[in-house]
Amino acid sequence: MDKWENNRAWFLTIPVLVLVAFSAIIPLMTVVNYSVQDIFGPGQSLFVGTEMYTKILRDPRLHDALWRQFLFSGLVLLIEMPLGVLIALAMPKKGWGVSFSLVALALPLLIPWNTIGSIWIIFVRPDIGLLGAFINNVLGIPFDHTRTAGEAWITLMLMEVWHWTSLVALLAYAGLRAIPEVYYQAAKIDGASAWATFRYIQLPKMRGVLTIALLLRFMDSFLIYAEPFVLTGGGPGNATTFLSIYLVKLATGQFDLGTAGAFSLIYFVIVILLCFVFYQVLQGVGKGAKQ
Amino acid sequence: MSRIELNEISHSYLREPKGDTDYALKRIQSVWDDGGAYALLGPSGCGKTTLLNIISGLITPSTGRVLYGDLDVTALPPEKRNIAQVFQFPVLYDTMSVFDNLAFPLRNRHIDKNDISKRVQEVAEILDLTAFLKYKAAGLAADAKQKISLGRGLVRSDVAAILFDEPLTVIDPNLKWHLRRELKEIHEKLKLTLIYVTHDQMEALTFADKVMVMYEGEIVQIGTPQDLVENPEHTFVGYFIGSPGMNFMQCTLNGNVAQVDGAGIILDQKTADLGHKSQGKLELGIRPMHVELSSEQVKNSLPAKIKSVEDLGSYKIVTLNFADKILRAKLAEGASVPSDKAWLVFSPQWIRLYSDGRLVK
Numbered sequence: 199m200d201k202w203e204n205n206r207a208w209f210l211t212i213p214v215l216v217l218v219a220f221s222a223i224i225p226l227m228t229v230v231n232y233s234v235q236d237i238f239g240p241g242q243s244l245f246v247g248t249e250m251y252t253k254i255l256r257d258p259r260l261h262d263a264l265w266r267q268f269l270f271s272g273l274v275l276l277i278e279m280p281l282g283v284l285i286a287l288a289m290p291k292k293g294w295g296v297s298f299s300l301v302a303l304a305l306p307l308l309i310p311w312n313t314i315g316s317i318w319i320i321f322v323r324p325d326i327g328l329l330g331a332f333i334n335n336v337l338g339i340p341f342d343h344t345r346t347a348g349e350a351w352i353t354l355m356l357m358e359v360w361h362w363t364s365l366v367a368l369l370a371y372a373g374l375r376a377i378p379e380v381y382y383q384a385a386k387i388d389g390a391s392a393w394a395t396f397r398y399i400q401l402p403k404m405r406g407v408l409t410i411a412l413l414l415r416f417m418d419s420f421l422i423y424a425e426p427f428v429l430t431g432g433g434p435g436n437a438t439t440f441l442s443i444y445l446v447k448l449a450t451g452q453f454d455l456g457t458a459g460a461f462s463l464i465y466f467v468i469v470i471l472l473c474f475v476f477y478q479v480l481q482g483v484g485k486g487a488k489q
Numbered sequence: 490m491s492r493i494e495l496n497e498i499s500h501s502y503l504r505e506p507k508g509d510t511d512y513a514l515k516r517i518q519s520v521w522d523d524g525g526a527y528a529l530l531g532p533s534g535c536g537k538t539t540l541l542n543i544i545s546g547l548i549t550p551s552t553g554r555v556l557y558g559d560l561d562v563t564a565l566p567p568e569k570r571n572i573a574q575v576f577q578f579p580v581l582y583d584t585m586s587v588f589d590n591l592a593f594p595l596r597n598r599h600i601d602k603n604d605i606s607k608r609v610q611e612v613a614e615i616l617d618l619t620a621f622l623k624y625k626a627a628g629l630a631a632d633a634k635q636k637i638s639l640g641r642g643l644v645r646s647d648v649a650a651i652l653f654d655e656p657l658t659v660i661d662p663n664l665k666w667h668l669r670r671e672l673k674e675i676h677e678k679l680k681l682t683l684i685y686v687t688h689d690q691m692e693a694l695t696f697a698d699k700v701m702v703m704y705e706g707e708i709v710q711i712g713t714p715q716d717l718v719e720n721p722e723h724t725f726v727g728y729f730i731g732s733p734g735m736n737f738m739q740c741t742l743n744g745n746v747a748q749v750d751g752a753g754i755i756l757d758q759k760t761a762d763l764g765h766k767s768q769g770k771l772e773l774g775i776r777p778m779h780v781e782l783s784s785e786q787v788k789n790s791l792p793a794k795i796k797s798v799e800d801l802g803s804y805k806i807v808t809l810n811f812a813d814k815i816l817r818a819k820l821a822e823g824a825s826v827p828s829d830k831a832w833l834v835f836s837p838q839w840i841r842l843y844s845d846g847r848l849v850k
Contacts, residue, residue: 383547384580388641389568389597398582398593 232459239453250460260461262436263444264468267420270354270440274419277359279412282366283404286374287396289367300371303364315428318357343430347437350430354438357425362418366411373407374400409480413473420469441465493521493544493650493682498553500539506551513539514550515706521684523649526676528693529686531703532729537686540703541652544684545574557649568597573642574652578659579634583627587618590626591640598645612643615675632664639672643679650682657692669696690730702726718776721841722848727774733806733817736780737843740773747773747842750812752791757837760849769845779839780818782807782831790832798826809833 233250235243254260289299309317322330324342333341343353377400385395423442426432432439432447439447445465449458498517506512514536521527529537542548543555546567554563562570573594582590591609600608613619616636621629626637635656642651657665673696676683687693693700694714702710702717702725709723710716721727727735740747740754745761747754754773756764764771783790793811800822807818807826811833818833820826842849 378578380576380578381580383542383567383574384576384638384641386547386567387545387572387574388594390593391597394593394597398584402582402584 229459229462232455233463234459235456237453237455243456246456250456251464254457254460254464259436259439259444260441263439263441266437266439267441270422271416271419273355274358274362275412275415277355278363278366278415279408281359282363282411283370283408285363285367286370287400289371291375300368303367306361306364309361311424312428314357314361315425318353318425318429322353344434347434350434350438354426354429357429358419358422361425362415366408366415369407369411370404373404377403405480409477412480413476416476417469417473420472492523492558494556495519495521495540495544496554496556498540498543498550498555500536500543500548500550500552512551513706514543517553517708519701519708519711521650521682524680524682526673526683526696526698527685528697528700529684529703530688530690530693530700530729532688535703536706537688537703538654541574541654541684541686544650545572545652546570547574571645571647572650572652573645573648574654575635575638575642575656577655579631579638581626581634581637583625585626586622587613587624587626587629587637588622590637591618591622591644594641594645608644608646612640615643615678616640616671631659632661632668635660635668636671643675648681650684653683653685655687656685657687665692672696690732694730702729704729719839720848721774724772724774724843724846727776727841731776733777733819735774735776736816737772737774738812738814738816740771740842742771747771747840749773750814752812754791754835754840755789755837756840756842760837760840760842763849764842764844767842767844767849772843772846774841774843775835775839777806777817777819779836780809780816781834781836782818782820782824782826783834784825784827784831786832787834790834793831793833795827795829795831807831 234245234247236246236250237243285303290296306314321327322341322343324330324334324340330341330343333339341349343349381399381403382395385399390398421442422440423446426438426440427443427446430438432443445458445461448454448461495517498514499512500514501512503511509515517540529540531537539548543550546555546562546565546569549563554561556562557570567574582593585593588609591612592605595605595608609622610619613622616639618633618636618640621633626634629637639651639656642648657668660668669692672683675681685693685696687696694717698713699711700714700717701708702723704723704725710721710726712720712722717726717730721730721735724735724737727737738749740749742748742761742764743753745756745758747756747761747764786792791811793809793816796808796810796815798808799806803822805820805822805824805826807820809816809818809831816833
């Protein structure tokens with residue numbers, strides 16, 4: 199057997215390598231390249247080693263944005279996961295109601311993200327917005343999302359929940375529908391309460407889809423950009439300046455590409471690390487016990 | 490509880506059933522004695538599982554009543570009935586240990602902790618699961634999982650009947666036999682009523698004291714395995730039980746002779762009299778093992794042509810052409826088979842007559 203001849207098969211992977219190189223490796227390496235230079239303008243740069251990393255890691259505005267980001271993602275998961283599961287549990291199981299609720303739930307997911315922001319800007323306007331005017335004029339509560347940090351956050355959370363809870367609900371619904379009827383029959387015969395049925399049948403059987411929902415929701419909310427950019431522009435003050443918004447301000451606003459490159463890489467590592475941790479933890483849930 | 494009585498049970502899965510064909514069950518009338526081992530046997534789609542689910546309360550019948558002893562339970566949900574059910578595929582609570590799985594039905598019924606622990610230990614002992622109690626149920630083999638499903642029924646001291654819906658489908662053949670034996674032992678020890686649904690006649694005949702054969706939504710016969718073999722009350726039972734099934738031939742009666750396409754088969758007087766009294770289309774039935782073959786003409790024998798012989802090791806199946814019909818005969822392993830032409834003897838005591846599919850009697 200001639201080993202050399204077989205190795206030619208590796209050439210078959212070239213198209214994929216080229217594709218991955220252009221789609222991932224080269225852009226990533228460009229960022230790595232930026233991150234070790236101080237860039238003054240096109241064609242004017244200076245190699246500075248790790249200086250940009252040290253600088254960005256000590257930047258108090260980054261720390262603020264990071265904590266804000268964690269708070270935001272945490273709230274998103276805390277609200278959307280249980281709410282999505284509740285919606286899935288309440289959805290009809292047969293008849294025309296199934297298609298209706300599926301379409302209704304899918305709608306927010308089909309709207310372009312910056313359009314969502316635009317819709318909500320109008321929706322919450324205190325003078326003419328349906329929600330804004332209702333709260334201000336009918337309920338008599340003064341509410342304006344551009345006024346205080348609290349109001350901006352409430353509006354942003356409402357928008358985020360409205361936009362993305364559907365995804366969790368749809369995934370959870372798919373998980374629920376996949377549970378064979380016989381489990382419910384056995385639970386009935388065992389005298390299980392609705393809560394016990396949920397806790398010991400539905401929830402464990404949904405673990406797979408809920409893991410995916412959690413990872414997707416975490417990643418998306420952690421990288422959120424378009425909606426708050428359109429709705430609040432990061433304000434009032436820096437109250438809704440999340441990592442992406444701050445990153446874009448650095449990169450395009452101040453043309454600080456070196457710092458922005460270092461920031462991007464740190465951002466990237468944080469997201470990957472957290473996803474890995476989530477995945478490991480969720481895989482271990484219910485499996486760790488005595489075997 | 491004592492016995493289970495089904496009173497004029499009909500069930501349709503449609504909201505507005507029209508004809509007979511819309512019914513999955515048709516006017517089932519039956520009594521199941523306390524402590525009996527019953528098998529519900531029938532082909533797929535004959536209504537076995539529907540009937541089982543009606544007994545357990547998972548389905549409310551369209552019409553009719555279910556009685557446990559003297560108590561009408563038709564409207565009671567499954568958890569209020571003192572029955573347990575084991576399904577085709579093992580149903581486990583994956584995240585729980587074997588112990589917690591077994592304790593689950595008791596915890597749901599708020600039974601004292603010490604009593605639960607004692608009961609679970611007892612049942613684990615019976616089912617040989619003691620060593621696994623601390624394990625995660627999800628990691629066990631299919632037969633152990635199915636035993637846990639059964640165990641969840643056995644732990645409840647109120648349970649008087651356990652229903653099985655083809656419980657051995659996912660079990661390896663060599664373990665099937667073992668598990669069926671264990672079931673029989675448990676039945677003898679605990680004196681519970683067991684109702685066992687299956688489409689496998691071997692399983693039904695070896696497991697049950699009484700077998701109920703179902704066909705198109707009706708119970709066509711209830712009897713001991715011996716009854717089903719010797720006196721099938723419906724042509725379907727004759728065809729379904731036994732391998733190969735009973736031979737059936739359309740016939741007309743002429744005195745005590747049944748005419749089958751020119752050949753006359755002599756019946757005993759009693760059978761012939763019953764045949765004359767019946768109205769419908771007559772069929773003559775005889776089991777392959779009661780068709781005798783000889784190479785020479787003997788008294789009352791009829792000529793037939795041999796088409797093929799299958800040797801199945803412990804017996805032979807001979808396919809014959811008799812009066813333009815295909816017949817099967819089952820012969821002992823050592824029996825000699827004539828090569829081409831044979832003479833058949835139908836012993837009158839084993840000949841049954843059917844009118845419109847039902848045994849004349």
